[in-house]
Every structure is written in C-alpha cells, then in structure tokens.
Amino acid sequence: MKGLIQSFADFPDPRRQGRIQHRFIDVLIIAVSAVIAGADSWTDIASYGRSKEDWLRTFLRLEAGIPSHDTFRRVFTLLDPETFEQCFYEWVSGFFLALDREVIAIDGKTVRRSFNKAIKQGPLHIVSAFATEQGISLGQLAVDGKSNEITAIPELLSRLSLKGNIVTLDAMGCQRGIAQNILDQQADYILALKGNQSKKHKAVVAFCQTECLSYPSSINPTYDAFDDRHGRTVRRRGWVIPVTDRLSGLQDWPGVRNVVMVETIRSVQYVKGVTSDLRYYLSSCSDAPEIQIAAVRKHWAIENSLHWVLDVTFREDDSRIREQVSTRMFAQLRKMALNIVKRDKSSKISLRARRKSAGWDNSYMESLLFNNP
Template identity: 35%
Template sequence: MNSFDSCPAMETAMLSQIDVFHDCFDQVEDPRVPGRTTHPLNSILFLVVAATIADADGPEEIECFGNERLDWLSRFADFPHGIPSHDTIGRVLSLIKPEQFQQALLDWHTQLCQQYRDAEDKLDRDEEQSLPIHVAIDGKTARGSYTNAEKSNAIHFVSAWASKHGVTLGQTEVDSKTNEITAIDELLDFIDVRGTIITLDAIGAQKSIAEKIHRNGGDYIFAIKDNHPKLANAIREHFELVHEEGLKANGVKSKKTVGKKSGRQEERFYAVCPIPPEMKAMTDLWAGATSIGQAITQTERNGECHVEVRYFLLSRPARVGEFAISVRSHWSVESMHWVLDVVFHDDASRIRTKNATANFTFIRRYVTTLLKQDTTKRSLKQKRKKAGWNTDFLEKLMFSA
C-alpha cells in the first residue's frame, strides 16, 4: 500500500503538483527530430530530477534508478517503452538549452512554494517583500569537464545564490573566449534583481555591472581590491584615519562579533559609513554608490593568528547590521560549492559536453535546495540515500516546499 491509498486528499494534491511540473517543463524545447523520439521529453526530465535526488550521479546511475523504480515513476510520467538508456539520457541533457532547463526548475520550485504559502497563509506578504534578498554571485569550475591532457579547458560557471532561501537563481557558463565579467553581466540579464542586495568578489566589481544592478532596481556590495587601486587605497586610507581619530566622531557605524568554530577562535569587526566628500569624484563614477565598508576577520588556531582586512563599496545606506550579514552571507555560496563536491561528486564528474555539464551542474544545485528544505537531522548524503530507498520520502522532497 502506498501513501496515496489511505489519503485521497493527498493524492489529489499530488496530482495537481504533477500537473504543475509538466506545465513548467513544457517550456523546454525538445531538440530531437519530431516523430523519431521514443521517450517523452518531460518523462526523461522527471526521471533525471527524481534520480538525482535519490543518490544517482550521472546518466548510467539514473538509468539504473529508473529500472528499479519504474512502477513508482510511471505514476507521475509516461514511460511507454520503459526507461531510456543512459546514452539517451546523456544525449538529451546535452541538447536541451540550459537557460530553458534552469527556468523550468525555478518555475516549478516557485509554484510549489506558492501552493505552500496559499495553504498555510501565515506570511505577512507586504513585510516579507519589503526586506531585501541577499544574492551572492560567485564562480565554480567543473573540474572533471576538461578534454585536454593539461586539464586547462575545464568548464567554469558563474551562479547566483539566494543565501537565506538556499536557492540557486541561475548560472551562466564562462566562455573561454571572454571572461567571468561577461558571464556575470549575462547572468544579471537572467535573474530579477529588484529588491536584492548583490554581493560580488573583486573581479565582479565593475562600473558596468554596478550600473546594470542599479538601473534594474537592485543594490550591490562590491569587494574592492587592487584591480581598482585608486579606489582601494582611498577606502583603506579613510578607515585607517577614522580608526585613529575615532569611529563615532567620523560618523562610522561599527559592529564586533566573537565566536568559536571548528576549533578556531574568530573575531569579526565591521564598519560602514557614507562616502566621504573627498571620495565623491571617484565614487560618482559608480551608479548608486552610497557607502564604503570595512571587514576585519581575526582567526586564531593552534596559537597562530591570521588577520584579513577587506574593503567594500555599497549602494546601500550605512547600516552596519545589514552590511555584516551580507558580507558574512556571501561565503555561504562557498559552502554550497563544498556540498556539490562532497555530496554530488561534482568535481569527479566526467560529463564534458557543454550543455550536459551545465544542466547537470544546475540540477545538483537545485536538488541541494530541496534537500536543505527538509529539516530532519540527517546529512545531505543520508537524505539522498534515504530518498533512493524510500519513495514516500522522495515524494516529500520533490513535491513539498
């Protein structure tokens, strides 16, 4: 007996969610020759999503999962000729457009969240929408995607990560003929930046990117380093001066936190202030620039002390609490990259076709979101394994938000 047999209402709700899945994935164009396809595209994509959640890494394991769970899969999608081969799965993922696949996954997740909100009706929508959403943009290389002996042509992606919500909003491949700056610019065309605070490392701190974010209704916090030497020196010299003369006397808001993590003592100091008059001529070239910030991290472990000082340019008002949260939250994207490597073996994957690499990389990010939304006290690895063993748990991960 499955979970639906004893709960008709749950079965009706699940069928509605299945319809939502197919509606969202209908926007993915089928690149195969019409009339010469054996397996429906949506069925293949449903199989890929379910199998990836259930601890399958790559086309061969997806095919194996499908053959073991064909009866369960057939409740949600059509498999008139059985499970497609791993060659078919890999070929389809190498042909479909990554931006369409990403949008379908994001739309599906949005629809599931909306259904949950409508059912619970507990959120104050106006208050929620007034709060800025932190989005960290950062790059990651799919290290196993190289095709030459030097391993120098591995594919690199830039992704946008909504840290609080744990959702990847989109990713763009870095074209070897261009660079990461161009990829960031393209990624900003894909996502809606309204009501967000975009944080970027120094490589993304560009006047053109600041202008695009500001023009489209977003805000930014840019790390400023030696790629902008005059601005970096001006910010550094200003904070050195105000530390000597007094922070409050110079209108600087500051915050200090102390904590212990993984056997090391961490002390973090944050300071932010409006752009001083003597820097206006320089910062006016950056659309929306309003404030400058400083973050000092002092880490002590095994008697050794390491100090890192970073400087920032902001389009937000000088609010030290918001600044501290945004700067600290940016590194959550690094945690997500660690998850991709450890839980999904992303760096070990030898999928090398560009579209396939992009599609598999994004679906791993998407599945990470689903796994983290489950609040049971298990590791992400354990959740994936349980989803492979227990289809009720797999359904919960797929159809709950």
Template identity: 40%
Template sequence: MARQIDQDDVVSILDYFQELDDPRCHINRKHLLGDLLVICVLAVIAGADGPRSIAVWANAHADWLKKRLELPAGIPSHDTIGRLLALLKPDAFQQCFDQWLLAMREKATTQDDARELIAIDGKVLRRSHDRKRGIGPLCLVSAWAVRSGISLGQMAAGDKSNEIAVFPEFIEQINVRKAIVTLDAAGCQREVAAKIIDGEGDFVLALKGNQETLHNHVRDYIVTHMENDFAHVKSQKHEEESKGHGRIDKLVYYQMSWPKQLPDRDRWPGARTIGVAIRMSEENGRHTSDVRYYISSLRLGVKQFASAVRGHWGIENTLHWSLDVTFREDDSRVRNRFAAENLAWLKRMAISLIKQQKSKESIVMRRRMAGWNVNFLAEIIGLPTT
C-alpha cells in the same frame, strides 16, 4: 530565517517541464520529455551524477516510477538520457523554471522585513577539461538566494578568466528587485553596479586588485581613521563571534558614508557607503586574520552590511561546498558542454529542493535519505508517496 516551503508549493515544479521545447528529432521518439526530466531530477537528488548512474537508478526503481509516470516505452537507457542532456540548450532548460523559482522566492518570506541576499560567484568544474580538443575546465557563474536557499540560475563563463565578462549579462537574467546582491572582487565592476541599480536592487562589492586605485583609497582612508577609533568621522561598528568544529571566529565590521575626498564616486551608480570586514580566527592554537574592503549602495546600517557580507560566504559554505562534497561536482568527467551545464543545473536545482524539505538533518543526510527511501524522495519533489 526563511520559512520552509510546503510540499504543495514544490509540486508545481513538474508543470514547468511543459514549457520546454523538445530538442530531439521527432523520428523514433519513444520517451516523453517530461518523464525523462523527472527521472533526471529524482535520480540526481538520490545520488546519481551522470547519464549512466541516472539510468541505473531508474532501472532499480522501475516499478515505483511506472506508477507515477507514463513511460510508454519503459525505462529509458543511459544513451537516451545522455543524448537528451547533450541536446537541451542550457538557457532554455533553466528558463522553464524561472517562474517556479520566482514563486519559491516569494513564498519564502523572512522575518522583520529582511531583504533577500543574492550571492553571485564563479566555480570551476575542475575535471571537465578535454585536453585532446584543447578545451579547458568549465567555469559556471551561479546566483544563490541565501535566505530562501534557492539556486537562481547559472551561466557558463568558458573558463575562470572569462567570468568577469559574464557577470553583467548574468545579472540581467535574474530578478534582483529589492534584493541585496553581493559579489567578490572579480565582480566589482561599474557595469555590474549599474545593472543591479537598474534592476532596483542594492549591491555590496568586495574590493581588490582589479580596482586597485579605489581599493587603496578605501583601505588608506579606513586604516587612517581606525587609528583614532573614527573620532573625526561618522561610522558604525558591529561585532560577532562564532564557534564550531574547534574554531573560533571573531568578526568586526565598520561602515561609513562614502567620503567626499575619495575619487570616482560619480562613476559608481548608486554608491553610498564603504566598509570593512575583519575576521580573526583561532583554530588549534593557530591565529589567522582576513581583512576585506567594500563599496556599497546601502545606506548606513552596519548590521545590514554585516549580514550581506556574511551571507556572501553562504555561496561557498552552502552551495559550493554541497556541490563539491555532497554532489562531487569536481569529479565529473562529462565532456559535452551542454550536458555538463545541464547536469550542473540539475545539481543546483536538487540542492534547492532538498533545502525546502522540512528536516533537521543536513543536506548530506537528506540526500542519503532520498537515496534510501523513495517515499522521502517523493516528498522532496512533491510526488505522491503512495
């Protein structure tokens, strides 16, 4: 379990706005950049999902904000907020938080020398398309630190078909040192493996059709030896069972060294092991199963392999689920690409901050509480509550 971060650790986020260049024209510039960004962060945590709702929230809490921010020209309009989000270059916006994110990861220590798990995956903002301009929906590749509960960054892929090309470049922008990085089949690329190894991390990559030959070799090898319970090869097995919401999942993992008769090992930097995860589920009397094969740079140690595979599901079950259900990201109709990316980053940062707040409540409930109680909201971001 990750240690929850004290509020003294979170307050430093406000300092990092100082490193961001103001993209607005200096003529008739009435509002401070830091004030605008703090308002955006607070409003998104409290339930806002676009420039207009951010401005409505700010006006509703004008007296409270004036005690904590300078606001030389009062509360900004939604047009002012919208223009800022459309002008801020997403890369620069994220970079000003890099050191803060690194500090949060370093402070979120784990038990038993457990390594950080970084799950990387793509997500499509389904309603962000603009048919009149021939622009498809925006696809964002995100990195999620599973144990720390922190979003490490994002990169626009244009559309889902382009995310494959984005993965290697994206990995260069995040710190993977000592971490175990997991990707689905779209990220199973030799260049991706090389970038992770160069960054002093380890990888667990899912196999599928994009590496069809290797996938078939790994599948056939494992299935053949599974028939005699791996009597002739050294392997490790781990089983788990989970229950929740009327569903029972039984998970079985096998891991073994990369066999000499399998081709292409030399073409995969750092590759050491192969593995399989078998999930058998029962819900309302209906049985389903799912089998996934993997290549990895991890040494033999099936519990660590299982933890990495299970951790990758965290980006779907924690980050993407929260973005869709709690932050309603798929409903966003923001057309400007910079604004859409910046709002997406604000939402990911908001989830990271909410998860650091000490509470037994769910992310959904904590966000509602932030919308109901400005003092609770202040605690999340590290502002004074009085």
C-alpha cells in the same frame, strides 16, 4: 512537482518529431529523482530508472520503458542550455519568497574534472546566483573561464527578479556597468573592492588606515563581535563609512553610498600567533550598518551552502562528464535536486542522509517530489 511540469511544459524538444519514444518530462523527472538519490552519471540515472521502474510507472507514462543511458545523455546534450536555465528559473520563482532585502550572492565555480586534454578543452566554469536566506539556487550561466565572468554576470542578473534585494559579488564583479545594472533593477549592491580597481582600492585603504585603524581613531566600528568555539577565537569588527568628498575617487561610481570595511582577527588554540585580515566593499545600501555587514557575511553562503555542498555531497568536482553541454546540464540537475532536498523541513538529518533515504524509500522520494512545487 506540478510546478516543475508546468515550467517545462512548453520546453522545445529538439528531437526529430515522429521518432520520439520517451516523453521529455518523463526523462527529466527520472533524471532529477536519480540525482536526488545519488546518481553521478547518465549510466547511474538509467540504472536508477530500471531499478525503480514499477514505482515510476505509478505517476509517469513510460510508454517505451526506461530510456538507456545513451538516450539520457543524448537528450540532455541536444537541449538548449539557456532555454533550460530559463525554465529552471521559472520553476524556482514558484517557491522563491519575495523577502524584504534578501541577499542574493553571485559567484563562479569551476567544475574541475570536466576538462578534456584530447581536444584541448578546459574545465567548465559556471556563474551561479544563490538566495542566501532561503538557501535556494536561483540560476546559473556557463562561461569559458573565470576571466569571462564579467560578461556573464550582467546576463545572469537580467534573468533574475532583483527588486528590493541586495546583490553581493566578489572583486571580479566590482565593475561600473554591473553596479549600474543592479541599480537599474531597483536593487542594491555590495561589491568586494580589491586590486582590480587599483586607484579606488588604494584610496579607500589609505583613508581607512588613517581614520579607522589609527589610535585614537576618528571613526569607530559600527559592529564588534567575538566568536569563540571549536578552539578558535574570531573577532570581527565592521565599519560602514558614508562616501563624502574625503573619500576621493569614488564620486563617479554609480550609486555608491558607503564603504564597508570588515576586519577579521583569528587566534587558534595551540597555534602561536594571531592572523588579521581586512576586506573592503562598495555599497549602495542605505540600510542600517549591521544589515550591510551581515550581508557581507551572508555572501559566503554561496561558498558554504552551494559550492561546498555540490562538491562534497553531490561530488561535482569528481564528475568525469566532459562534453561541455552535458556537463552544464548535469550541473543544472544537481541544483534542481539540491533545491528539492533542501526544501524538506520535516527532517533534521543531513543532506547526504536525505539523499540516501530518498534512494531507498519510495515514499520519502514521493514526499520530496510531490510536496515541492
């Protein structure tokens, strides 16, 4: 918690000086603790604070007691989200390990029930960065809608330390400018290639169909593995194809070295038929083929280990917080809570069970807060 306090020590408090009753750091720590314990609203946070006031006083000042739910909502709504997110990244940097070739996945998620029909306000869309190997949320940026991800991604990337890592993005992020932005930070990219880059996609598909999937093929897969469990058999094959003159139309793409093609063939017990899926990627990596194909699979960690967890364990899509800033700030609190809970390596129980234990057991909550930076 020392790192959290230090990262937010100079955070500009927008409240009128001379009328502040509750220290911002007290408000923040109560809120984070409450969200860890299962709070889904500002009312929940205030209720948690009141029920745990005696314990909270052992390490917080609380000179004016526990703030009301209106105070929590008002304080977080007044904050500048971008400054808060910068402090969040500074905090994360204190325990984010500089691993060699960490795969950093970038993807967007819509907070589905944050819309407000009365004022014709659509749901909030948030672009997040996720360190797949360490399971850490690195940062977020809110945008008006999915179509605006293209403008938000470079800004989010500029806030991160990418040097030496591999950045993965879906087709929305397959843009020349974004590719160059990643290269400028001395990192590499693997970008999903789909119809939004129509000419390049058609050229790559035609080449791969002829050279890789025909029989006999001139280019053999560099990866071929079976996964047989839970009544489902999945075969994954991968090709990493160096970009040469034979792959027309890619030479002008910044830093591209390879085309990665992944084929997934699925058969499910008791279900007739087999499904097959082909996906294509542009890669600037010079790593071994198996590392590049592994990076493609790791990209899904942002869906399975971040977005799914936020939806199922933290019930983000059920939240009816509608104010845009308030929704954005609560999303950040969830990610702070998730980072703290996931860093507990002493327990083998599920994230949901850890949150419940933290709500019931003050000593366990203390271990989560004080054993984290």
